[in-house]
Amino acid sequence: MYSIGIDIGGSKIAAGVIGEDLNLIRKKSLPFPHTGNPLDSIETIRTLIRGLISECNLKEEDAACIGLAVPGSIDYDRGVVINAYNLDYHDFPLCQYIGESFPGIKVYVENDANAAALAEYYCGAFRGCSSGLLITIGTGIGGGLMLDGKLFVGGKKNGFEFGHAVLLFGGEPCTCGQRGCIESYCSAAALVREGRKAASEHHESAMYVNAQGDLTKINAKLVMDSAREGDQVASEVYQRFTDYLGATACTAIALFDPEIIAFGGGVSNDGEFLLAPIREYARKYAFFKNHAKIVTAEMKNDAGIVGAAMLYLQR
Ligand SMILES: [Zn+2]
Structure with missing residues (x-):
């Protein structure tokens, strides 16, 4: 079992694979595409996830989740980013977009400061x-x-x-x-x-x-x-x-x-x-x-x- 974490920031999108022992196995990042169309960032996130899965020889069915951290306010029941001004995400159904490409994997979103507290709790x-x-x-x-x-x-x-x-x-x-x-x-x-x-x-x-x-x-x-x-x-x-x-x-x-x-x-x-x-x-x-x-x-x-x-x- 493994899980994937994505940290979406205004300058870059960082992604990593966490193994069962909570170690960060591999990470990679790409610049956040400030094209004026936030859907372009979805493509960047998909590319990062596919890259990690193939480079680490992982199977989608073994993934516990894809988690997304964003600098903004979220509605996590709906998986929607209400406002993330640096990313130009407004009422943006982030989990749905990512989930469409990885239908077998649960997708969650959280505010990045909350995600950081979780990281300290489990690993820090x-x-x-x-x-x-x-x-x-x-x-x-x-x-x-x-x-x-x-x-x-x-x-x-x-x-x-x-x-x-x-x-x-x-x-x-x-x-x-x-x-x-x-x-x-x-x-x-x-x-x-x-x-x-x-x-x-x-x-x-x-x-x-x-x-x-x-x-x-x-x-x-x-x-x-x-x-x-x-x-x-x-x-x-x-x-x-x-x-x-x-x-x-x-x-x-x-x-x-x-x-x-x-x-x-x-x-x-x-x-x-x-x-x-x-x-x-x-x-x-x-x-x-x-x-x-x-x-x-x-x-x-x-x-x-x-x-x-x-x-x-x-x-
Ligand atoms: Zn204040």
Whole structure:
């Protein structure tokens, strides 16, 4: 038995075969065809699946599922992508299109952040835990929640938008139209915004100097590097950022009492430089002290493929 996971992103479509022992046996990818016709991407997905099946000498009847992860909102009972703006999928019957070409195989679709949480649960940081929260720090805040061994999907099965829970009432505007969301303080974009603001007021800071006075050159890495090197202005910005993440972890701990919270995304590549201050905050302020382990996510770039391939174990 095997399953196939497809991670459909705005730049590329990545596909992989997962074996019975949950190992990623083979993967391949193709660019997402931005032709204006989303049906062209269906052809790309079919090509990838057929390629994997033939290269690995697999039989269609041995497949547990084809799982599809998309960056958008889905109706998974109908197998329809409601909106995935980067892919130009709107009310798009993705599972039906793929299923027509592989009639013997079950086809499932899931939001990519939820798929990533499933990947951590079956193959990554959450192994051995029944409840875990994944928080992915990117331009926005993504994430997924495993509760008592089940992926939390909610009433309309749209999943989990923890990034749009309010952290600071009346705070910074968020892309969702609300103010003060977790995303507007804990995302990499928020760190950049605060770094640029501080640098514009403190030309003596290492951020301003390293960017040669060009604020647009200040990215999350530059803020973090400057803080690590001891620059006072960058350190203050970074301390506030990790405090916001700590408060977010405490909110999650009070709501769900997870056994583990894993942080993913580029900002988390620094490991302890990010985790230590969040742990310290949680040690002081979490309602349930020392319940949740705070770690980095393990699945990295394969999270979407692996999580999508695991969908048959949850449906
Ligand atoms: Zn929001």
